[in-house]
Amino acid sequence: MVNVNELVDVANGVQSKRLFWDQEVYEQELEHVFGRSWLFLTHESQIPNYGDFVTAYMGEDAVIVVRQRDGSTKAFLNSCTHRGNRLCHADSGNAKAFTCNYHGWSFAADGTLAAVPLEHEVYRDEIDRSQWGLRPVAKVESFHGFVFGCFDPQAPDLREYLGDMAWYMETFMATGGGATLVGPPMKSILRCNWKTQAENFIGDAYHVGWTHGAALQVIGGPLAGLTGNAAIPFDDVGLQITTRHGHGFGVIWDSGPAIHRDSEAYRRYQAEQTPLVQSQLGDVRARLFSAHWNSGIFPNCSFLYGTNTWKVWNPRGPNEIEVWTWTLVQNAMSDDLKREIVRRAVETFGTAGTLESDDGDNMEACTWMNRGFQTRKGMMNSAMGLGYEGPRADLPGVVGQGFIGETSHRGFYRFWAEMMQARSWQDVRAADDRWTESLLRHDGADFWNRKDKGQAA
Numbered sequence: 001m002v003n004v005n006e007l008v009d010v011a012n013g014v015q016s017k018r019l020f021w022d023q024e025v026y027e028q029e030l031e032h033v034f035g036r037s038w039l040f041l042t043h044e045s046q047i048p049n050y051g052d053f054v055t056a057y058m059g060e061d062a063v064i065v066v067r068q069r070d071g072s073t074k075a076f077l078n079s080c081t082h083r084g085n086r087l088c089h090a091d092s093g094n095a096k097a098f099t100c101n102y103h104g105w106s107f108a109a110d111g112t113l114a115a116v117p118l119e120h121e122v123y124r125d126e127i128d129r130s131q132w133g134l135r136p137v138a139k140v141e142s143f144h145g146f147v148f149g150c151f152d153p154q155a156p157d158l159r160e161y162l163g164d165m166a167w168y169m170e171t172f173m174a175t176g177g178g179a180t181l182v183g184p185p186m187k188s189i190l191r192c193n194w195k196t197q198a199e200n201f202i203g204d205a206y207h208v209g210w211t212h213g214a215a216l217q218v219i220g221g222p223l224a225g226l227t228g229n230a231a232i233p234f235d236d237v238g239l240q241i242t243t244r245h246g247h248g249f250g251v252i253w254d255s256g257p258a259i260h261r262d263s264e265a266y267r268r269y270q271a272e273q274t275p276l277v278q279s280q281l282g283d284v285r286a287r288l289f290s291a292h293w294n295s296g297i298f299p300n301c302s303f304l305y306g307t308n309t310w311k312v313w314n315p316r317g318p319n320e321i322e323v324w325t326w327t328l329v330q331n332a333m334s335d336d337l338k339r340e341i342v343r344r345a346v347e348t349f350g351t352a353g354t355l356e357s358d359d360g361d362n363m364e365a366c367t368w369m370n371r372g373f374q375t376r377k378g379m380m381n382s383a384m385g386l387g388y389e390g391p392r393a394d395l396p397g398v399v400g401q402g403f404i405g406e407t408s409h410r411g412f413y414r415f416w417a418e419m420m421q422a423r424s425w426q427d428v429r430a431a432d433d434r435w436t437e438s439l440l441r442h443d444g445a446d447f448w449n450r451k452d453k454g455q456a457a
């Protein structure tokens with residue numbers, strides 16, 4: 001076991017550089033983080049009918065996700081139980097059975113071993129097929145059509161795992177006819193640790209005006225004014241929120257179609273929908289409906305609402321990821337608007353997207369620099385805004401002042417450390433009522449109006 005206390009200092013908001021490189025840390029992540037967390041698989045609309053399937057990854061494990069005869073969804077390790085060959089080589093399709101291309105063992109859509117070639121002649125009927133079905137993923141559940149899987153039968157249900165983040169995500173998943181993903185996902189390789197991307201999406205509005213300065217100038221729109229950090233208007237521009245189980249997001253108000261060149265149709269759509277959202281979900285979420293969100297679902301699913309990209313950072317060792325990218329739209333949007341959004345999402349955060357490429361070099365260098373033997377002994381800083389955060393009656397979770405800060409970074413690593421140390425979900429549950437205070441470093445008095453150091457008066 002790695003000594004997690006040496007790796008993450010929650011009280012001071014710093015983390016060890018070993019987090020992005022160390023093989024031992026990574027092996028423990030596969031067991032403790034990817035082995036126990038809910039991991040995003042697909043959207044139900046990608047597999048509408050019996051036998052429809054997609055393949056996906058849960059950590060480094062390849063899985064097949066299949067729609068069952070009764071309408072439910074199951075997932076199985078994509079590994080033939082005979083000698084371990086990859087069972088399904090396709091990205092998606094429809095199959096009533098999966099037949100291995102090595103010796104021909106054949107598995108039904110429900111994972112049972114249905115047929116073994118020459119069963120009588122070479123096995124003398126002595127193979128017990130009921131023992132050699134595909135290994136199922138313990139739990140598969142959907143939140144408003146977004147399908148997640150979990151290897152740990154003791155984990156809380158998906159809705160409980162998402163917790164307050166689910167309340168926030170209802171803003172776009174439970175309105176506008178629901179949300180959906182346009183696939184199939186784009187796929188690319190980056191030579192970076194999976195957490196460099198997860199932490200960036202969950203809570204880094206700091207880099208936007210700097211890393212993406214040139215791209216924002218070309219694209220225009222509500223974020224173009226951030227370029228070069230030239231004119232940052234701090235007051236009531238946005239917030240950051242971290243929730244139990246390490247999820248979180250950053251909010252920039254009134255910036256919904258942020259990185260879309262032609263945002264008029266999108267703005268009209270949001271203006272039309274907002275009264276409905278308001279009547280269904282109330283004022284707070286009606287305002288969030290037209291905000292931009294940079295967001296993370298712990299551990300490795302990220303999305304930008306308003307830039308409409310939805311991503312999974314599949315780890316492939318400590319210093320490589322396979323990025324999967326879908327486009328996030330709402331069902332009530334017109335086909336024209338959906339098409340326009342897909343085009344812009346591909347242009348910004350697709351494999352060759354302008355902003356995707358901006359980020360890629362930074363993520364890779366943040367990973368590879370830490371390979372240095374002396375370098376890896378150092379710590380990294382996520383202390384921005386520490387103490388300027390706390391609970392608010394109108395917003396679930398822990399809320400950080402201002403749209404630039406590292407509140408959700410810290411929440412992410414707070415929970416990462418908790419999972420890495422926990423013996424089981426029982427330990428995690430036992431800490432449920434202590435998590436808010438463990439993130440805070442203030443006396444509890446009116447944190448919201450603290451503007452004593454640097455923030456606009």
Ligand code: UNU
Pocket residue numbers: 200201204205208223258292293294304307355
């Ligand atoms: O690049 C991002 N993660 C981002 C983009 C964050 C906030 C707004 C736009």
Ligand code: FES
Pocket residue numbers: none
């Ligand atoms: Fe943030 Fe260098 S300024 S990584």
Ligand code: FE
Pocket residue numbers: 200207208211212355359
């Ligand atoms: Fe970025």
